[in-house]
Amino acid sequence: MFEFKLPSLGADMDEGKLLQWLVKPGDRVHKGQVLAIVDTAKAAVDVEIWQAGVVRELLVAPETTIPVGTVLATLDELGETAAAVPSVGAMPPAGRLRISPAARRRAEALGIDPATVPGSGEGGAITLADVERAAGRPQSVTPPPAPVPRPPVAASPDRNAEMRRAIAAAMSRSKREIPHYYLFETIPLARAQAWLTAANAGRPISERLLLAALQLKAVALALAKYPELNGFFVDGRYQPSTAVHLGVAISLRQGGLIAPALRDADSKPLAQLMRELADLVGRARAGSLRSSELNEATVTVTNLGEQGVEAVAGVIYPPQVALVGFGAVAERPWVEDGTLGVAPTVVASLAADHRVSDGHRGALFLAELRARLQHPDEL
C-alpha cells in the first residue's frame, strides 16, 4: 500500500481545498493520471499521481481544506490485493459528469457547458433546475438545496484577493531570503526575426512560431550549460536540476500571475514548444492546470515585451534560484562590424540568487543566451 498526498503546488501554497475526486475506490490508476482537483489560492489544479496502483480508500471528502502533505487517499500497488475495499460512504462517484438526461438535453439546447453547472441533485448530479438556474431562467420547480460548488472558471473577487495574498507571501519571502543580483544584456534579434519570417512563411497561421518560443528555447539551452541557475535552494542547500522545466510567467486576465512549467524545454523542437506554450497559456487562463506544471518549474522566464517596457529586473520565485526576463523588442542604434546601423534588439535580464551563483557565471549565461539567439536555425 502507498499513500497519495497533497503535493505543494508552489512555494506560496501551504494548504488546498479538495474540490473533486476523479477516481473511486477500486479504480486502477496509471502514472501521471489526474486523481483529484484541488483549489489553491491561485487556481483549481488537477493533481496527478506518480505511481500506478489501485485506489483503496479516499480519505478526504470534497470541499475539505487540508494542509500540504495530507494523505488524500491510499492505494494498493498493482498486484497487491486489498484486504477489503471499503465503501466510499457519502462520496459521490466521480469521473463521469453526473447529470440527468433531461438536464443534459436542456443544457445542449441552451448552449451551456454542463461541466460549468453546479449540481444540486443526489451525489451532486446536475438537474434541470440547475441548468435553468445557470441559464438565468425562471425555474419551473421548487429550488433545490444549496448547490455544491464546482471549480469556478471565472475568478471571483475572493479569488483575486487570495491570489494577491499568495503572490505577496511568495515575493516577500523571496526578497527577504534571496540575495538577488541583476544583470542585463542587449541582444540583437535581426537574425532571429529573419529566420522566423522565413520559417513562418510556409506555415498555416495556427502553426506559426512566435519570438517567445525562440527565446524560451534559447534560455533552456543556455541553462543546460549553467546549472547553477537551474534548480532549487532548499534547507540551506542548492539542488541543481538536470531537467530544464521553464516556468512561464502568465498574467491572468482578471489580474494576478501564475508560472506553470514547460517541461523539458531544452529538448523539445520549437514547433512542439510553441504548441505547448499556447496550450499552457490557454489552460492557465481557463484555470485547468495540472499539479506537475505548478510545482516543477526549475527556473522562471518572464516576458514583459508586450507591455513595451525596456527591461525587467525580476523577483525570483522561491525556491528557484534565477529568473530570466525579456523586455520589448525595439529598433535601436546598433554597431556591428564597426558600422552603426538600426537593428531590432531586446534587453534580456537575469535575476539570480547570490547564494548559489556569482555575477561572473550569470554574465556567461547571458552571453550564451545571446549567442544562441544568433543561431536560430540551431534552436
Add this chain to the structure above:
Amino acid sequence: MKTSYREALRLALREALIADPRVFLMGEDVGRYGGTYAVSKGLLDEFGPERIRDTPLSELGFVGAGVGAALGGLRPIVEVMTVNFSLLALDQIVNSAALLRHMSGGQFSVPLVLRMATGAGRQLAAQHSHSLENWYAHIPGIRVLAPATIADARGMLAPALADPDPVVIFEHAQLYNLEGELPASPDGWACDIAHAAVRREGSQATLITYGGCLPKALQAAEQLAADGIEVEVLDLRVLRPLDTDAIAASLAKTHRAVVVDEGWKSGSLAAEVVARIVERCFYDLDAPPLRVCSAEVPIPYAKHMEAAALPQPERIAAAVREVLGV
C-alpha cells in the same frame, strides 16, 4: 347522485342485463348471497336463476364454462371471488380465453368478462389479499382493466362487454365502500377502455398508479400540495395494453416519476411502467424513477402489520420528495 363504488358496479351490471339478453352473471355466491362483496345483491330476484347463476366451488370449471358460453354466442360475466382464487382458473384464462382467437386463425373469439376482487387492507390474510394483476397484464390476448373511481366502476363494464375478446376487470376490495358523486348522465361516466386518465394535474413529478392505490396517491398529492409541491396523478386504468403515450406525455411535463403499485416490487407492473419510462422517456428524466410497492412478504393478517406492508400516503409522499431531492 351520491353513491358507492359497489353500487356503481351493480348499476352497470343491471344495465347490461337489461340491455342484452345474452348477458348473464355467474360465480360463487353471486345469487342467493348477493355476491361476496354484495355487488350482485337483488339481481337474482330481478333477473332469475337463468341469468344470475350460483356456481360450485370450482374456479377452473365455471371459468371454463364461461369461455364455452362466450364461444357459444352468449355474453357471460364471470365473477371470481378474488384474484388469489383465480389462479385455479388460470389454465382457462391463459391457455383458452386469451389464445383462442390466435389459435383459430381469427375464426373464434371469446367475448368473456371476468370480474375479480384484488388487493389487501381488509384483514383477510394472505390468501385473500394479494395483488396479482400484473400476472394477467403479462398475457397477450386479454385486456386488463382496473376501475379506481366510482365513475369507472359504473362506466367500464359496457365497453368490456362490447369487446369481442376476453376482458379481466380488477375491483380493489378496499374500494367497494368508497362513496362519492356519480354523474347522472352517462356523459359523466361513459369511458373507453384504452386510455389512462390524469386524476390531478401537477408539474413537478408524476405519481403513476391504478386501482386501490389511486386514493392513496391522491392523498399523498394533497399532503405534498400543502408544502407547495404540485404532483400529477396518473391513473393507468388499463393495465393491458398500457397507455404508454399518457405516461410519456406526463413525464415530458414533470420529468420525474414515482410508480405506486400494491404488487410486490419484483417483477411488478410498476417494474414494467418504469421500464417503459426508461425506454421511452429517458431524455425527459431529471431523476431516477422510484417505485412504492408492497413489502415482499405474504400480506399479514394483523392490522398494523398489514398497513405496514402496503403502500401508504406517507411513503408515497416521501418517495416524491426523494425524486425531487427535497
